[in-house]
Amino acid sequence: MSELRYDPSAIEPRWQAVWERERTWEVANEQARGTPRTYVLEMLPYPSGEPHIGHLKVYSVGDAIAHFRRRRGELVLHPMGYDAFGLPAENHAIATGVHPRESTNASIASFQRQFREWGISIDWSRELSTADPSYYRWTQWIFLELLRAGLAERREAAVKWCPNDQTVLANEQVVDGHCERCGALVELRQLEQWFFKITHYAQRLLDDLATIDWPEHVKTMQRNWIGRSEGAEVVFHQPDLAIDYPVFTTRPDTLFGATFFVMAPEHPDVLRLAAGGEREHEVREYVNRSLTASNAERGDADKPKTGVPLGRSVVNPVNGETIPMFVADYVLMEYGTGAIMAVPAHDERDYEFARAFGLEIRRVIDGGELPYSGEGTLTASSPEFDGMPNLEAKRRIIDWLEREGRGKAAVNFRLRDWLVSRQRYWGCPIPVVHCERCGIVPVPADELPVILPDVEDYAPKGRSPLAAAEDWVATTCPACDSPARRETDTMDTFVDSSWYFMRYCDAHNEKAAWDPQILAEWMPVDQYIGGIEHAILHLLYARFFTKALADLGHLSFQEPFAALFTQGMITRDGAKMSKSKGNAVSAQEVVKRYGVDTARTNILFIGPADQDADWSDKGVEGVHRFLSRLWRLAAETAEATDPGDPPEDPQGADLELLRKAHWAIAKVTHDLDGRFAFNTAISAVMELVNACKNLRERADDGTLRFALATAASLVFPFAPHAGADAYDRLTGGRVWEQPWPEPDPRFLERDSYELVCQVNGKVRDRVQAASGLTDDELGALALMQPNVRAHVDGHEIAKVIVIPGRLVNIVVR
RNA sequence: GCGGGCGUGGUGGAAUUGGUAGACACGCCGGCCUUAGGAGCCGGUGGGCGAAAGCCCUUGGGGGUUCAAGUCCCUCCGCCCGCACCA
Numbered sequence: 001m002s003e004l005r006y007d008p009s010a011i012e013p014r015w016q017a018v019w020e021r022e023r024t025w026e027v028a029n030e031q032a033r034g035t036p037r038t039y040v041l042e043m044l045p046y047p048s049g050e051p052h053i054g055h056l057k058v059y060s061v062g063d064a065i066a067h068f069r070r071r072r073g074e075l076v077l078h079p080m081g082y083d084a085f086g087l088p089a090e091n092h093a094i095a096t097g098v099h100p101r102e103s104t105n106a107s108i109a110s111f112q113r114q115f116r117e118w119g120i121s122i123d124w125s126r127e128l129s130t131a132d133p134s135y136y137r138w139t140q141w142i143f144l145e146l147l148r149a150g151l152a153e154r155r156e157a158a159v160k161w162c163p164n165d166q167t168v169l170a171n172e173q174v175v176d177g178h179c180e181r182c183g184a185l186v187e188l189r190q191l192e193q194w195f196f197k198i199t200h201y202a203q204r205l206l207d208d209l210a211t212i213d214w215p216e217h218v219k220t221m222q223r224n225w226i227g228r229s230e231g232a233e234v235v236f237h238q239p240d241l242a243i244d245y246p247v248f249t250t251r252p253d254t255l256f257g258a259t260f261f262v263m264a265p266e267h268p269d270v271l272r273l274a275a276g277g278e279r280e281h282e283v284r285e286y287v288n289r290s291l292t293a294s295n296a297e298r299g300d301a302d303k304p305k306t307g308v309p310l311g312r313s314v315v316n317p318v319n320g321e322t323i324p325m326f327v328a329d330y331v332l333m334e335y336g337t338g339a340i341m342a343v344p345a346h347d348e349r350d351y352e353f354a355r356a357f358g359l360e361i362r363r364v365i366d367g368g369e370l371p372y373s374g375e376g377t378l379t380a381s382s383p384e385f386d387g388m389p390n391l392e393a394k395r396r397i398i399d400w401l402e403r404e405g406r407g408k409a410a411v412n413f414r415l416r417d418w419l420v421s422r423q424r425y426w427g428c429p430i431p432v433v434h435c436e437r438c439g440i441v442p443v444p445a446d447e448l449p450v451i452l453p454d455v456e457d458y459a460p461k462g463r464s465p466l467a468a469a470e471d472w473v474a475t476t477c478p479a480c481d482s483p484a485r486r487e488t489d490t491m492d493t494f495v496d497s498s499w500y501f502m503r504y505c506d507a508h509n510e511k512a513a514w515d516p517q518i519l520a521e522w523m524p525v526d527q528y529i530g531g532i533e534h535a536i537l538h539l540l541y542a543r544f545f546t547k548a549l550a551d552l553g554h555l556s557f558q559e560p561f562a563a564l565f566t567q568g569m570i571t572r573d574g575a576k577m578s579k580s581k582g583n584a585v586s587a588q589e590v591v592k593r594y595g596v597d598t599a600r601t602n603i604l605f606i607g608p609a610d611q612d613a614d615w616s617d618k619g620v621e622g623v624h625r626f627l628s629r630l631w632r633l634a635a636e637t638a639e640a641t642d643p644g645d646p647p648e649d650p651q652g653a654d655l656e657l658l659r660k661a662h663w664a665i666a667k668v669t670h671d672l673d674g675r676f677a678f679n680t681a682i683s684a685v686m687e688l689v690n691a692c693k694n695l696r697e698r699a700d701d702g703t704l705r706f707a708l709a710t711a712a713s714l715v716f717p718f719a720p721h722a723g724a725d726a727y728d729r730l731t732g733g734r735v736w737e738q739p740w741p742e743p744d745p746r747f748l749e750r751d752s753y754e755l756v757c758q759v760n761g762k763v764r765d766r767v768q769a770a771s772g773l774t775d776d777e778l779g780a781l782a783l784m785q786p787n788v789r790a791h792v793d794g795h796e797i798a799k800v801i802v803i804p805g806r807l808v809n810i811v812v813r
Numbered sequence: 814g815c816g817g818g819c820g821u822g823g824u825g826g827a828a829u830u831g832g833u834a835g836a837c838a839c840g841c842c843g844g845c846c847u848u849a850g851g852a853g854c855c856g857g858u859g860g861g862c863g864a865a866a867g868c869c870c871u872u873g874g875g876g877g878u879u880c881a882a883g884u885c886c887c888u889c890c891g892c893c894c895g896c897a898c899c900a
Contacts, residue, residue, distance in 0.1 A: 005852090176897095217817055217895080224816065224896050231900085249900060262900095301814090301898040330898045340900050348814085349898050414899055535895080605838075606825060612893090619825065621851080622838050628852095670829080680827065683837035690837090693854095756833045761881045763833060787867080801880050806832055811880045 004635040006628040008595020012721040016119055024736065025121040027075055029506070029518050038074040039522045040066040043530030043538065044130075044500055046083045047107035051114050053570050053577070053587045053603070053615065054531070059120045060600040060718070061567050061609050061678070062529045066121055067717040068672045071740040077522055079504040080115060080122045082108050084131035085493045087165060087181060090426035093458045100426040100458070104131060114587070118596050119720050126507040130428075130496035135503065137449035138513035139496055140431040142549070144442045147432070151197045151548055152420075154440060158266055158291075158333060159419055161189040166460030167423040168193055170492060171416045172225075172537045188291065188298075194421035194430060194489065198544045202226050202413040204558075205543055213563040215610070221535045227414025232398045234341065234407040236261060236314040238325075241273065245314060248336035248412050251346060252401070253393040255318045256381035257364035258341040259354065261325045262307065265290035266333035270310065273325065277311030283327055290329040298329050305330055305353040316341075317406035318397070319382065328353060336412055345370050365390050418541065420492045425458050425465040427490030435477035435484040444478050450486070464488040497538055498545040501525055501560060513554075520556045528561035535566070565676055568612040570603065577615075585615050597719035598624040604678035604718055623682075627722050630689045630715065633696065634708045634726035643731075644702035653698035655747075657691055661707045662747035664688040668714045669740065678718065685714050705730055713741055756807035757782040759791040775802040782808035 019025065042062040045055055066078040082104075089100035089107075108129060115122060128135050146152040160169045164184035168191060173180045198205075206226050209219045231250035238245060249255075263270050265287045274283035286308045290298065307328030315322055330349055331340050344354035344361040351371035354361050367376035378385045378393050385393050401407030421430060429450045431443040443450055453472040455465050466488040467473060477484040499513070505522040506514040524546075530538075539561070546560040569576060570585070577584040590599045602623040607613040650658050664684045671681035688711045696704055709730045716723030716735050727735035755769035755778065765785035769778060779800040782788055788810065795812035802808050 220817055221895055227896085227899065229899075247900080251900080298898090303898090305898085328898095330900095332899065335899045342900085347900065349900075352898090412899080414896090532894085608826085611819095614825075616825070616839075618839055620839095625853095626838085632853095675829095679825095680837080683827075686837055754833080758833085758881075761832095761879095766833075790867095799880060801832090803832055803881095807881090809832080809880055 004632055004639070006631040006635075006722070008597060008721065011631075011725045012117075012119060012595055012597065015721045015724050016116060019119075019121070020116070023125070025078060026123045026125045027077055029521070031075065035073065035075045037077065037521060038069045038527070039077045039501075039505075039525045040069065040527045041077075041079070041501055041504075041525045041529070043528070043534060044081045044083050044497060045111060046086055046088075047104060047111045048088050049107060050110050051587060053585050053590070056118065056587045056599060057567055057570055057603045057609070058529055058531070059115070059118060060603050061565065061676070062527075063120045063600075063720075064604065064672070064678060064717040065527055065529070065676075067720065067736070068740065070121075071716075071736070071738065073739065077126075077504070078121055078123055079126040079128075079507070080120075080124065081126075081128040081500055081504065082111065082130065083493065083497050083500075084108065084129040085136075085427045085490075085496055087424065087426070087493075090424060090458055093426070094460075099454070101131065104129075117591065118600070121720070126504045128500065128503055128507055130493070130500060131426075133449045133451055134510075135500075136428040136452075136496065138503065139428045139491065139499070140443070140448050140450060141445060141513055142499060142545070143491065143495070144431060144445060144448075145552055145554070146196060146548060147442055149548070149552055151200065152194060153197065154192060154194050154421075156190060156192045157195075157419075158188050159191050159193055161187045161191070163187055165424070166462055168419055168421065170419045170494070172418075172540070190291070193419050194491075195417040196420050196544070198418045198541070199413060199415055201544050201547050202228070202415045203411075204547055205415075205540065208543075208547075208559055212559050212561065214561075215564065215566055218532070218535045218539070218564060218566060222540060225415065225536050225540065229412050229414075231410060231412065232394075232401060232407050233337075233410040234401060235317060236339075236341065237317070238273070238312060238314045240312055241269075243269065245269075245339050246337050246407075247339050247341050248410060249341060251343065251394075252397045252407070253378065253385075253390040254343040254346045254364055255316065255341070255397060256378075256385075257343040257345045257362045258316050258321075258323060259344060259360040259362055260323050260342045260350075261314045262328045262331045262340050262342050262350075262353070263310070263325065264331040264333040264338040265327055265329050267327070267338045270327050273310045273312045274308075274327075279308055279311055283308045283310060286327060286329075301349075305349070305356050307353065307357070309357075317401065317404065324359075326353075326357070334416060335414065346373055347371060348373070418492075418544070420495055421489035422492055423462065423464045424460060424490055425452075425455060427493055428452070428496060429466070430487040430489055430491055432487045433475055433477060433484040434487065435480060435482060437482055438477055438479045438484075441477055441479045441484070447478070452490075464490065466490070494537060494541050498541045499549075501528075501542070502555075516554060516556060523555070524557050524560050524562045527563050527565065529565045529567060531569070532566040539564070565610065567609050568607075571612055571614050590620065594620060594624045595627075595721070597627055597722045601627060601682060601715075601718045605682045607679055609676055609678050626686050626689065627715070627719055629693065630685075630708070630711055631722050631726050633689065633692055634712060634730050637696070637701075637704055637708055638729040641701035641705060643705065644700075646703040646706050647700055650700075650703065653695045654700050654703040657695045657699045657703050657707045659747045659750075660688050660691040661710045662743040664714060665710060665741045666743040666748060669743070672717065682715075682718060685711055688714070710741060713738060753805060755782065757785050757788050758807055758809040759788055760811060761809060762791075764788050764791050771805075773804075775804065778802050778804065778808050779810075782810060 042058045066076050070076045084104050089104045092103050093100045160174050162169055162179040162184050164182045174186050177186055179186055229250050232252040233246045233248055235244045235246050274280045307326045310325040312325045313322045342350035344350040345363045346365055348371045364381050365376040366379050367374050376390055378388050398409050429452050431450045433441050435441050453469045455469050458465050473486050475484055475486050502514050506518045542560050549555045550558055602620045605623055647654055667684040668681040671677035692707050712723045712726035713735050724735050752768050752770050754766050756763055757765040765787040767785055779802055792812055798813050799811040
């Protein structure tokens with residue numbers, strides 16, 4: 001018996017081979033119509049080198065959910081793929097000359113191998129790679145659908161440029177003025193680029209957050225990012241050029257306090273307005289300086305306000321006052337109309353500017369110290385509005401503006417259109433051609449995919465490396481047959497990952513991206529799992545795609561991910577793991593040393609899965625001991641005892657163990673059912689195994705077998721190999737084919753419990769109390785306890801509070 | 814600045830509705846077994862006083878509500894995350 005040793009290196013490959021041979025985790029679309037369908041999905045990995053411990057965590061979480069729901073009788077779709085386009089592979093190619101396809105395929109192979117070794121229950125029949133022409137053909141099709149709908153467009157704009165990666169970036173990919181990927185300081189450039197009009201969906205992206213089961217903080221982040229503000233558009237007239245300039249303001253109630261007017265340096269009329277004026281030269285210089293300044297320099301709110309007077313003025317519509325115009329870089333072209341009315345008394349930034357330039361500061365809202373942005377009543381405005389609470393004045397002034405035709409209520413969003421073109425090689429080609437006669441012409445759908453050609457030189461030169469592929473670039477216009485040139489920019493890789501979850505549903509469809517009927521059966525994803533770092537980027541883009549494609553009639557749902565779970569990072573000594581810090585924990589090493597079941601279970605045990613957790617080499621030993629103990633008890637019991645059931649009317653150790661087993665079933669079920677409390681679920685199984693260990697000599701064989709098989713069954717979602725092996729040894733059955741166990745209520749009810757006896761809220765004694773006693777009986781029982789007596793005697797009893805099943809509190813004076 | 818979250822033993826963490834604070838695990842201490850142990854087993858382990866029974870203290874600090882507060886309210890401190898010249 002002592003020969004039995006838990007050996008993951010033998011157990012794990014054995015069960016993996018079974019699941020692979022029998023394709024256990026595959027589901028067919030035709031299969032079992034009528035059984036509830038569940039789509040469990042982890043965010044698809046970017047294949048680079050080897051998967052790390054963070055990957056192991058997402059898939060451990062997702063796999064536990066998938067296993068649990070399968071055994072709850074649901075048909076679970078749990079596929080896998082690769083986000084295979086992207087810069088790291090391309091940069092590697094620049095450094096080594098190895099084609100990105102080769103290095104990416106090598107990484108994919110390594111990911112595939114490890115996911116199999118990790119025993120993740122994946123339906124491999126639906127595997128995809130976004131860099132595969134059979135996939136990106138449909139990425140291109142979606143692009144053309146968006147183009148057709150007017151949701152994709154090429155236009156010139158001031159865009160964020162990463163000088164290191166030599167490409168433009170989307171707003172979402174700029175963090176604190178730096179490139180989110182490489183950290184380089186981002187510059188602004190005026191360029192013609194491809195955009196997706198995500199801003200058309202701003203309101204719906206905001207509203208529909210209410211319909212999805214996502215963590216509140218993720219929704220908050222999206223709300224902030226979308227940044228809806230309500231206010232008014234107010235028109236200021238410029239008499240010299242006879243132009244009306246609308247501005248957006250959230251404070252129309254402060255309109256009477258506007259003492260100047262400011263335009264962004266990028267505003268197209270700035271130079272025209274300054275022309276011929278005294279400061280023309282200065283304005284020109286200021287504009288040039290602003291345009292070349294980095295995004296971060298300009299964006300610094302703490303730097304002193306700068307600007308130049310334009311030598312012109314506009315008319316305030318509410319009082320006919322003439323106020324001076326300025327150009328200043330604290331006004332952004334990309335928000336609102338690129339021009340603002342400045343109310344220095346009630347806006348901190350305008351206040352600073354007014355102080356710097358000696359401009360009038362006129363209080364129009366009563367309240368605190370200037371600049372004052374709180375609520376108050378109007379003053380120094382007009383007889384009509386003075387004395388009115390500002391919130392009411394807001395509405396009334398908007399009404400007045402509307403009547404006069406000088407403005408209207410307006411809503412503004414912070415969200416910008418999604419810049420999707422990239423001047424890089426390793427991405428999905430944008431399927432259009434540029435024809436001198438016809439302009440931009442989409443490649444006809446039946447000519448897709450536009451295959452990404454091989455090139456000699458991947459190095460970025462400020463334009464796409466594809467531009468050098470002359471044979472590929474030169475083509476003919478699909479519309480007029482005259483010579484034309486292919487678009488050489490590629491798509492942002494976030495485009496690839498904005499729809500992959502739909503392709504899984506109908507992965508081998510060669511006629512279409514998907515069959516909407518099949519899609520409707522699986523989508524939306526019931527449980528999505530991934531890192532919080534995608535709270536804005538991927539999750540917002542995917543939501544936009546879903547809405548746009550639904551509007552185009554290709555989908556029958558509005559949201560891609562019905563529920564979301566964001567798992568926390570695994571840190572090492574409190575710091576993010578990285579190769580450069582040398583603190584990375586290799587998933588491979590942990591797996592090699594303890595087996596993957598231990599690695600997976602430990603990751604889920606160290607803390608709540610949605611929180612960051614520090615990896616400790618010590619902690620993993622404890623989990624290994626637990627699995628080892630469970631397995632050994634199961635193996636020994638299977639050898640040493642004969643199969644049989646627990647006694648009909650269990651007593652003593654049998655009763656105790658059966659209670660523990662059913663308690664564990666209830667606890668694990670509760671913790672897994674939408675609660676994602678893997679850590680406490682695992683600790684419940686630990687308690688059960690400890691009970692088996694402690695009661696094995698005293699309990700009946702049948703009881704022990706039942707308790708251990710229950711432990712194996714409950715641990716299976718976390719440690720599938722050990723769970724399957726232990727279960728097999730005890731029962732000869734396949735645990736993954738067993739329904740999830742249900743607790744027997746008979747064993748959940750106790751006939752007695754420990755009653756806590758308090759005096760004045762302090763615990764003074766405990767006593768075994770029979771279930772079902774009345775409040776009076778419980779109070780009397782508590783009063784009989786010696787240490788309770790000691791604290792009650794000599795005092796007057798004011799009150800006795802009885803919480804049946806828990807405690808009695810005797811209040812004395 | 815705005816928005817969100819968090820603060821519990823030496824450590825990770827637990828505590829379902831306001832009802833036994835510290836489950837489970839690590840570590841540590843003591844013991845058993847073993848030729849040996851990075852194996853296994855048994856016992857102890859929040860702090861203080863005490864021989865013991867027991868008493869007092871304890872969930873970042875202070876205050877409050879309540880018979881009862883880690884949990885609710887107010888306030889202060891600290892840390893983390895997101896957004897940030899967004900008019």
